[in-house]
Amino acid sequence: MGRRAKSKQGLPPTLDEFQNKSHPVESKRKRTEPSITNSSAKKVKKDPNEQKPQKHSKTIDHSKDESDIEDESDIAIETEKKSLFDDSDDGSDEDDVQDFEEIDAEEGLEDDDLGSNDEYMDSDEEDGDKPFFSDDDDIENLNAANMEALSKKLEEEEAEEAEEAQKELLEEGITQPKAHVLPSKEEEEEESSKPPDLTSIRTRMIEIVKVLENFKELAEEGISRSEYVNRLIKDITIYFGYSEFLATLLFELFSPGEAMEFFEANEIARPITIRTNTLKARRRDLAQALVNRGVNLQPIGPWTKVGLQVFDSQVPIGATPEYLAGHYILQAASSFLPVMALDPQENERVLDMAAAPGGKTTYISALMKNTGCVFANDANKSRTKSLIANIHRLGCKNTIVCNYDAREFPKVIGGFDRILLDAPCSGTGVIAKDESVKISRTEKDFVQIPHLQKQLILSAIDSVDAHSPTGGIIVYSTCSVTVAENEAVVDYALRKRPNVKLVSTDLQIGKEGFTSYRGKHFNPSISLTRRYYPHTYNVDGFYVAKFKKIASSPHDVSKAGAKEKEASAREEAIEEGIINDDFAEFNSDDDKELIEKTIKRNIKKKGINPKVINK
């Protein structure tokens, strides 16, 4: 069950909220229990009927509906949002859109101080109303009227002393506070016999993260880190609806706190963005035309001169006259990045190895100003239809569409100045778009997909001209965040093809690729590659690596086709113990179902009723 299935739950605090560790004044109430518990309870009480938002582009909704700003999960993500959609200073661009309707959702969000301690009254504030007892006359002056006040005072003193003693012990490293966060066996059994209480699960996730991030001080004695992690992963599967396998795989990419931000961000749609097709329009004119039609937009940010972010629109953004005339394409902001890294030049020969439906091909063509030649290839024939449609609509005249398994290159044709390999991937970066990924991806996928990606990247390298006067560039990208599909593939390419090296992507944003991961060490130059996450840049999860080919190799003239390459890659992987004999065999029940569906679909395509055939 995903979070969208539980939209009727009240909202506990966000991760940001409890992570706001700067609590200058802690109330006594807060001191007696772990502060997160108090905070959580308070937040939940505040509005038990608060609804979860539907999957939406939150920026659009913020502009429309102030109430969404109170959605704490949105805010948690929003406060983390970095510069990708920062439009603060795009003024230098002469193409800039001027004075579009201002949306100050960002500002509002920043002002919303989730970590505020104002909700917690410090006991000092109550002191004025209390009877005062000096140390000496406490007992002597005891009577029925002041007894209650005196006992309260004593209790407070005791609490203070206990806390000070605990503090001293902590400072000396003698003991640790007991934060009872994990359920007992009995509690777990009881929980599993009932429908999940998502509010408490969320609160518990937050509490566990807090313990994991300060384990020494907050962990309960005798409970190991892995016990906390296991419970957290189970809660993630229940709360966000991931398979345990994928939840673990993704969790391990981040610190516990960041992992929660990642999972949260996957519940929210990314902003709607469009790319101006500079073959047909200038951004300023396009923006003005769309504003006139009731579209509320503004430039994405200083890093792109062609992107526009759409906040809301009174017309369908995929059916305006400007859209139909090819003045723009609906394109995720992260999809701009690999093309920007590729940096195609006029009059070059460029190959887009896995091109459908053509968002990146058409951008390449535009950057080349319709000069030179772009080969747009995709192995999936039916997907080439949308590729062709986009190429026509956007007026790309320097483009040739082909339909090969990209492993056929360079046998088909080689010697390109630049190649983009936007590889087929597991899609773990675009879960907000396709939540089926949460449960459909299995362990096998993260062996099979990288196996194909490795073959594709070698083909890409072998198809580039090392002596290209202007290029010799290969860009590898995926919309996945897993190491197996990114750094591990790039590391493999560097090992297999010492005639390439990684170079800077020259992208202004992005986190460094991992140079080591869970005990595996990669080529140190992999830090030049870039990672993008929904929770850090509010874009789809993405990965970009840029290679420069520095010398030719015998592989460049190899006549091996896709089948031969697959056979030798398979042999090698079996030898290395990466895959086994039944790898990619269509023999599981899942595969059978898929095969049956495909057969039915093909029969239907021929205009025959599959039921008649079965009879």
Ligand SMILES: C[S@@+](CC[C@H](N)C(=O)[O-])C[C@H]1O[C@@H](n2cnc3c(N)ncnc32)[C@H](O)[C@@H]1O
């Ligand atoms: C991530 S999508 C490409 C998106 C595209 N670059 C764009 O920007 O619109 C990956 C593509 O790889 C194609 N593909 C899968 N296996 C392939 C192969 N062996 N050779 C070439 N293309 C392949 C898929 O059909 C799919 O269209």
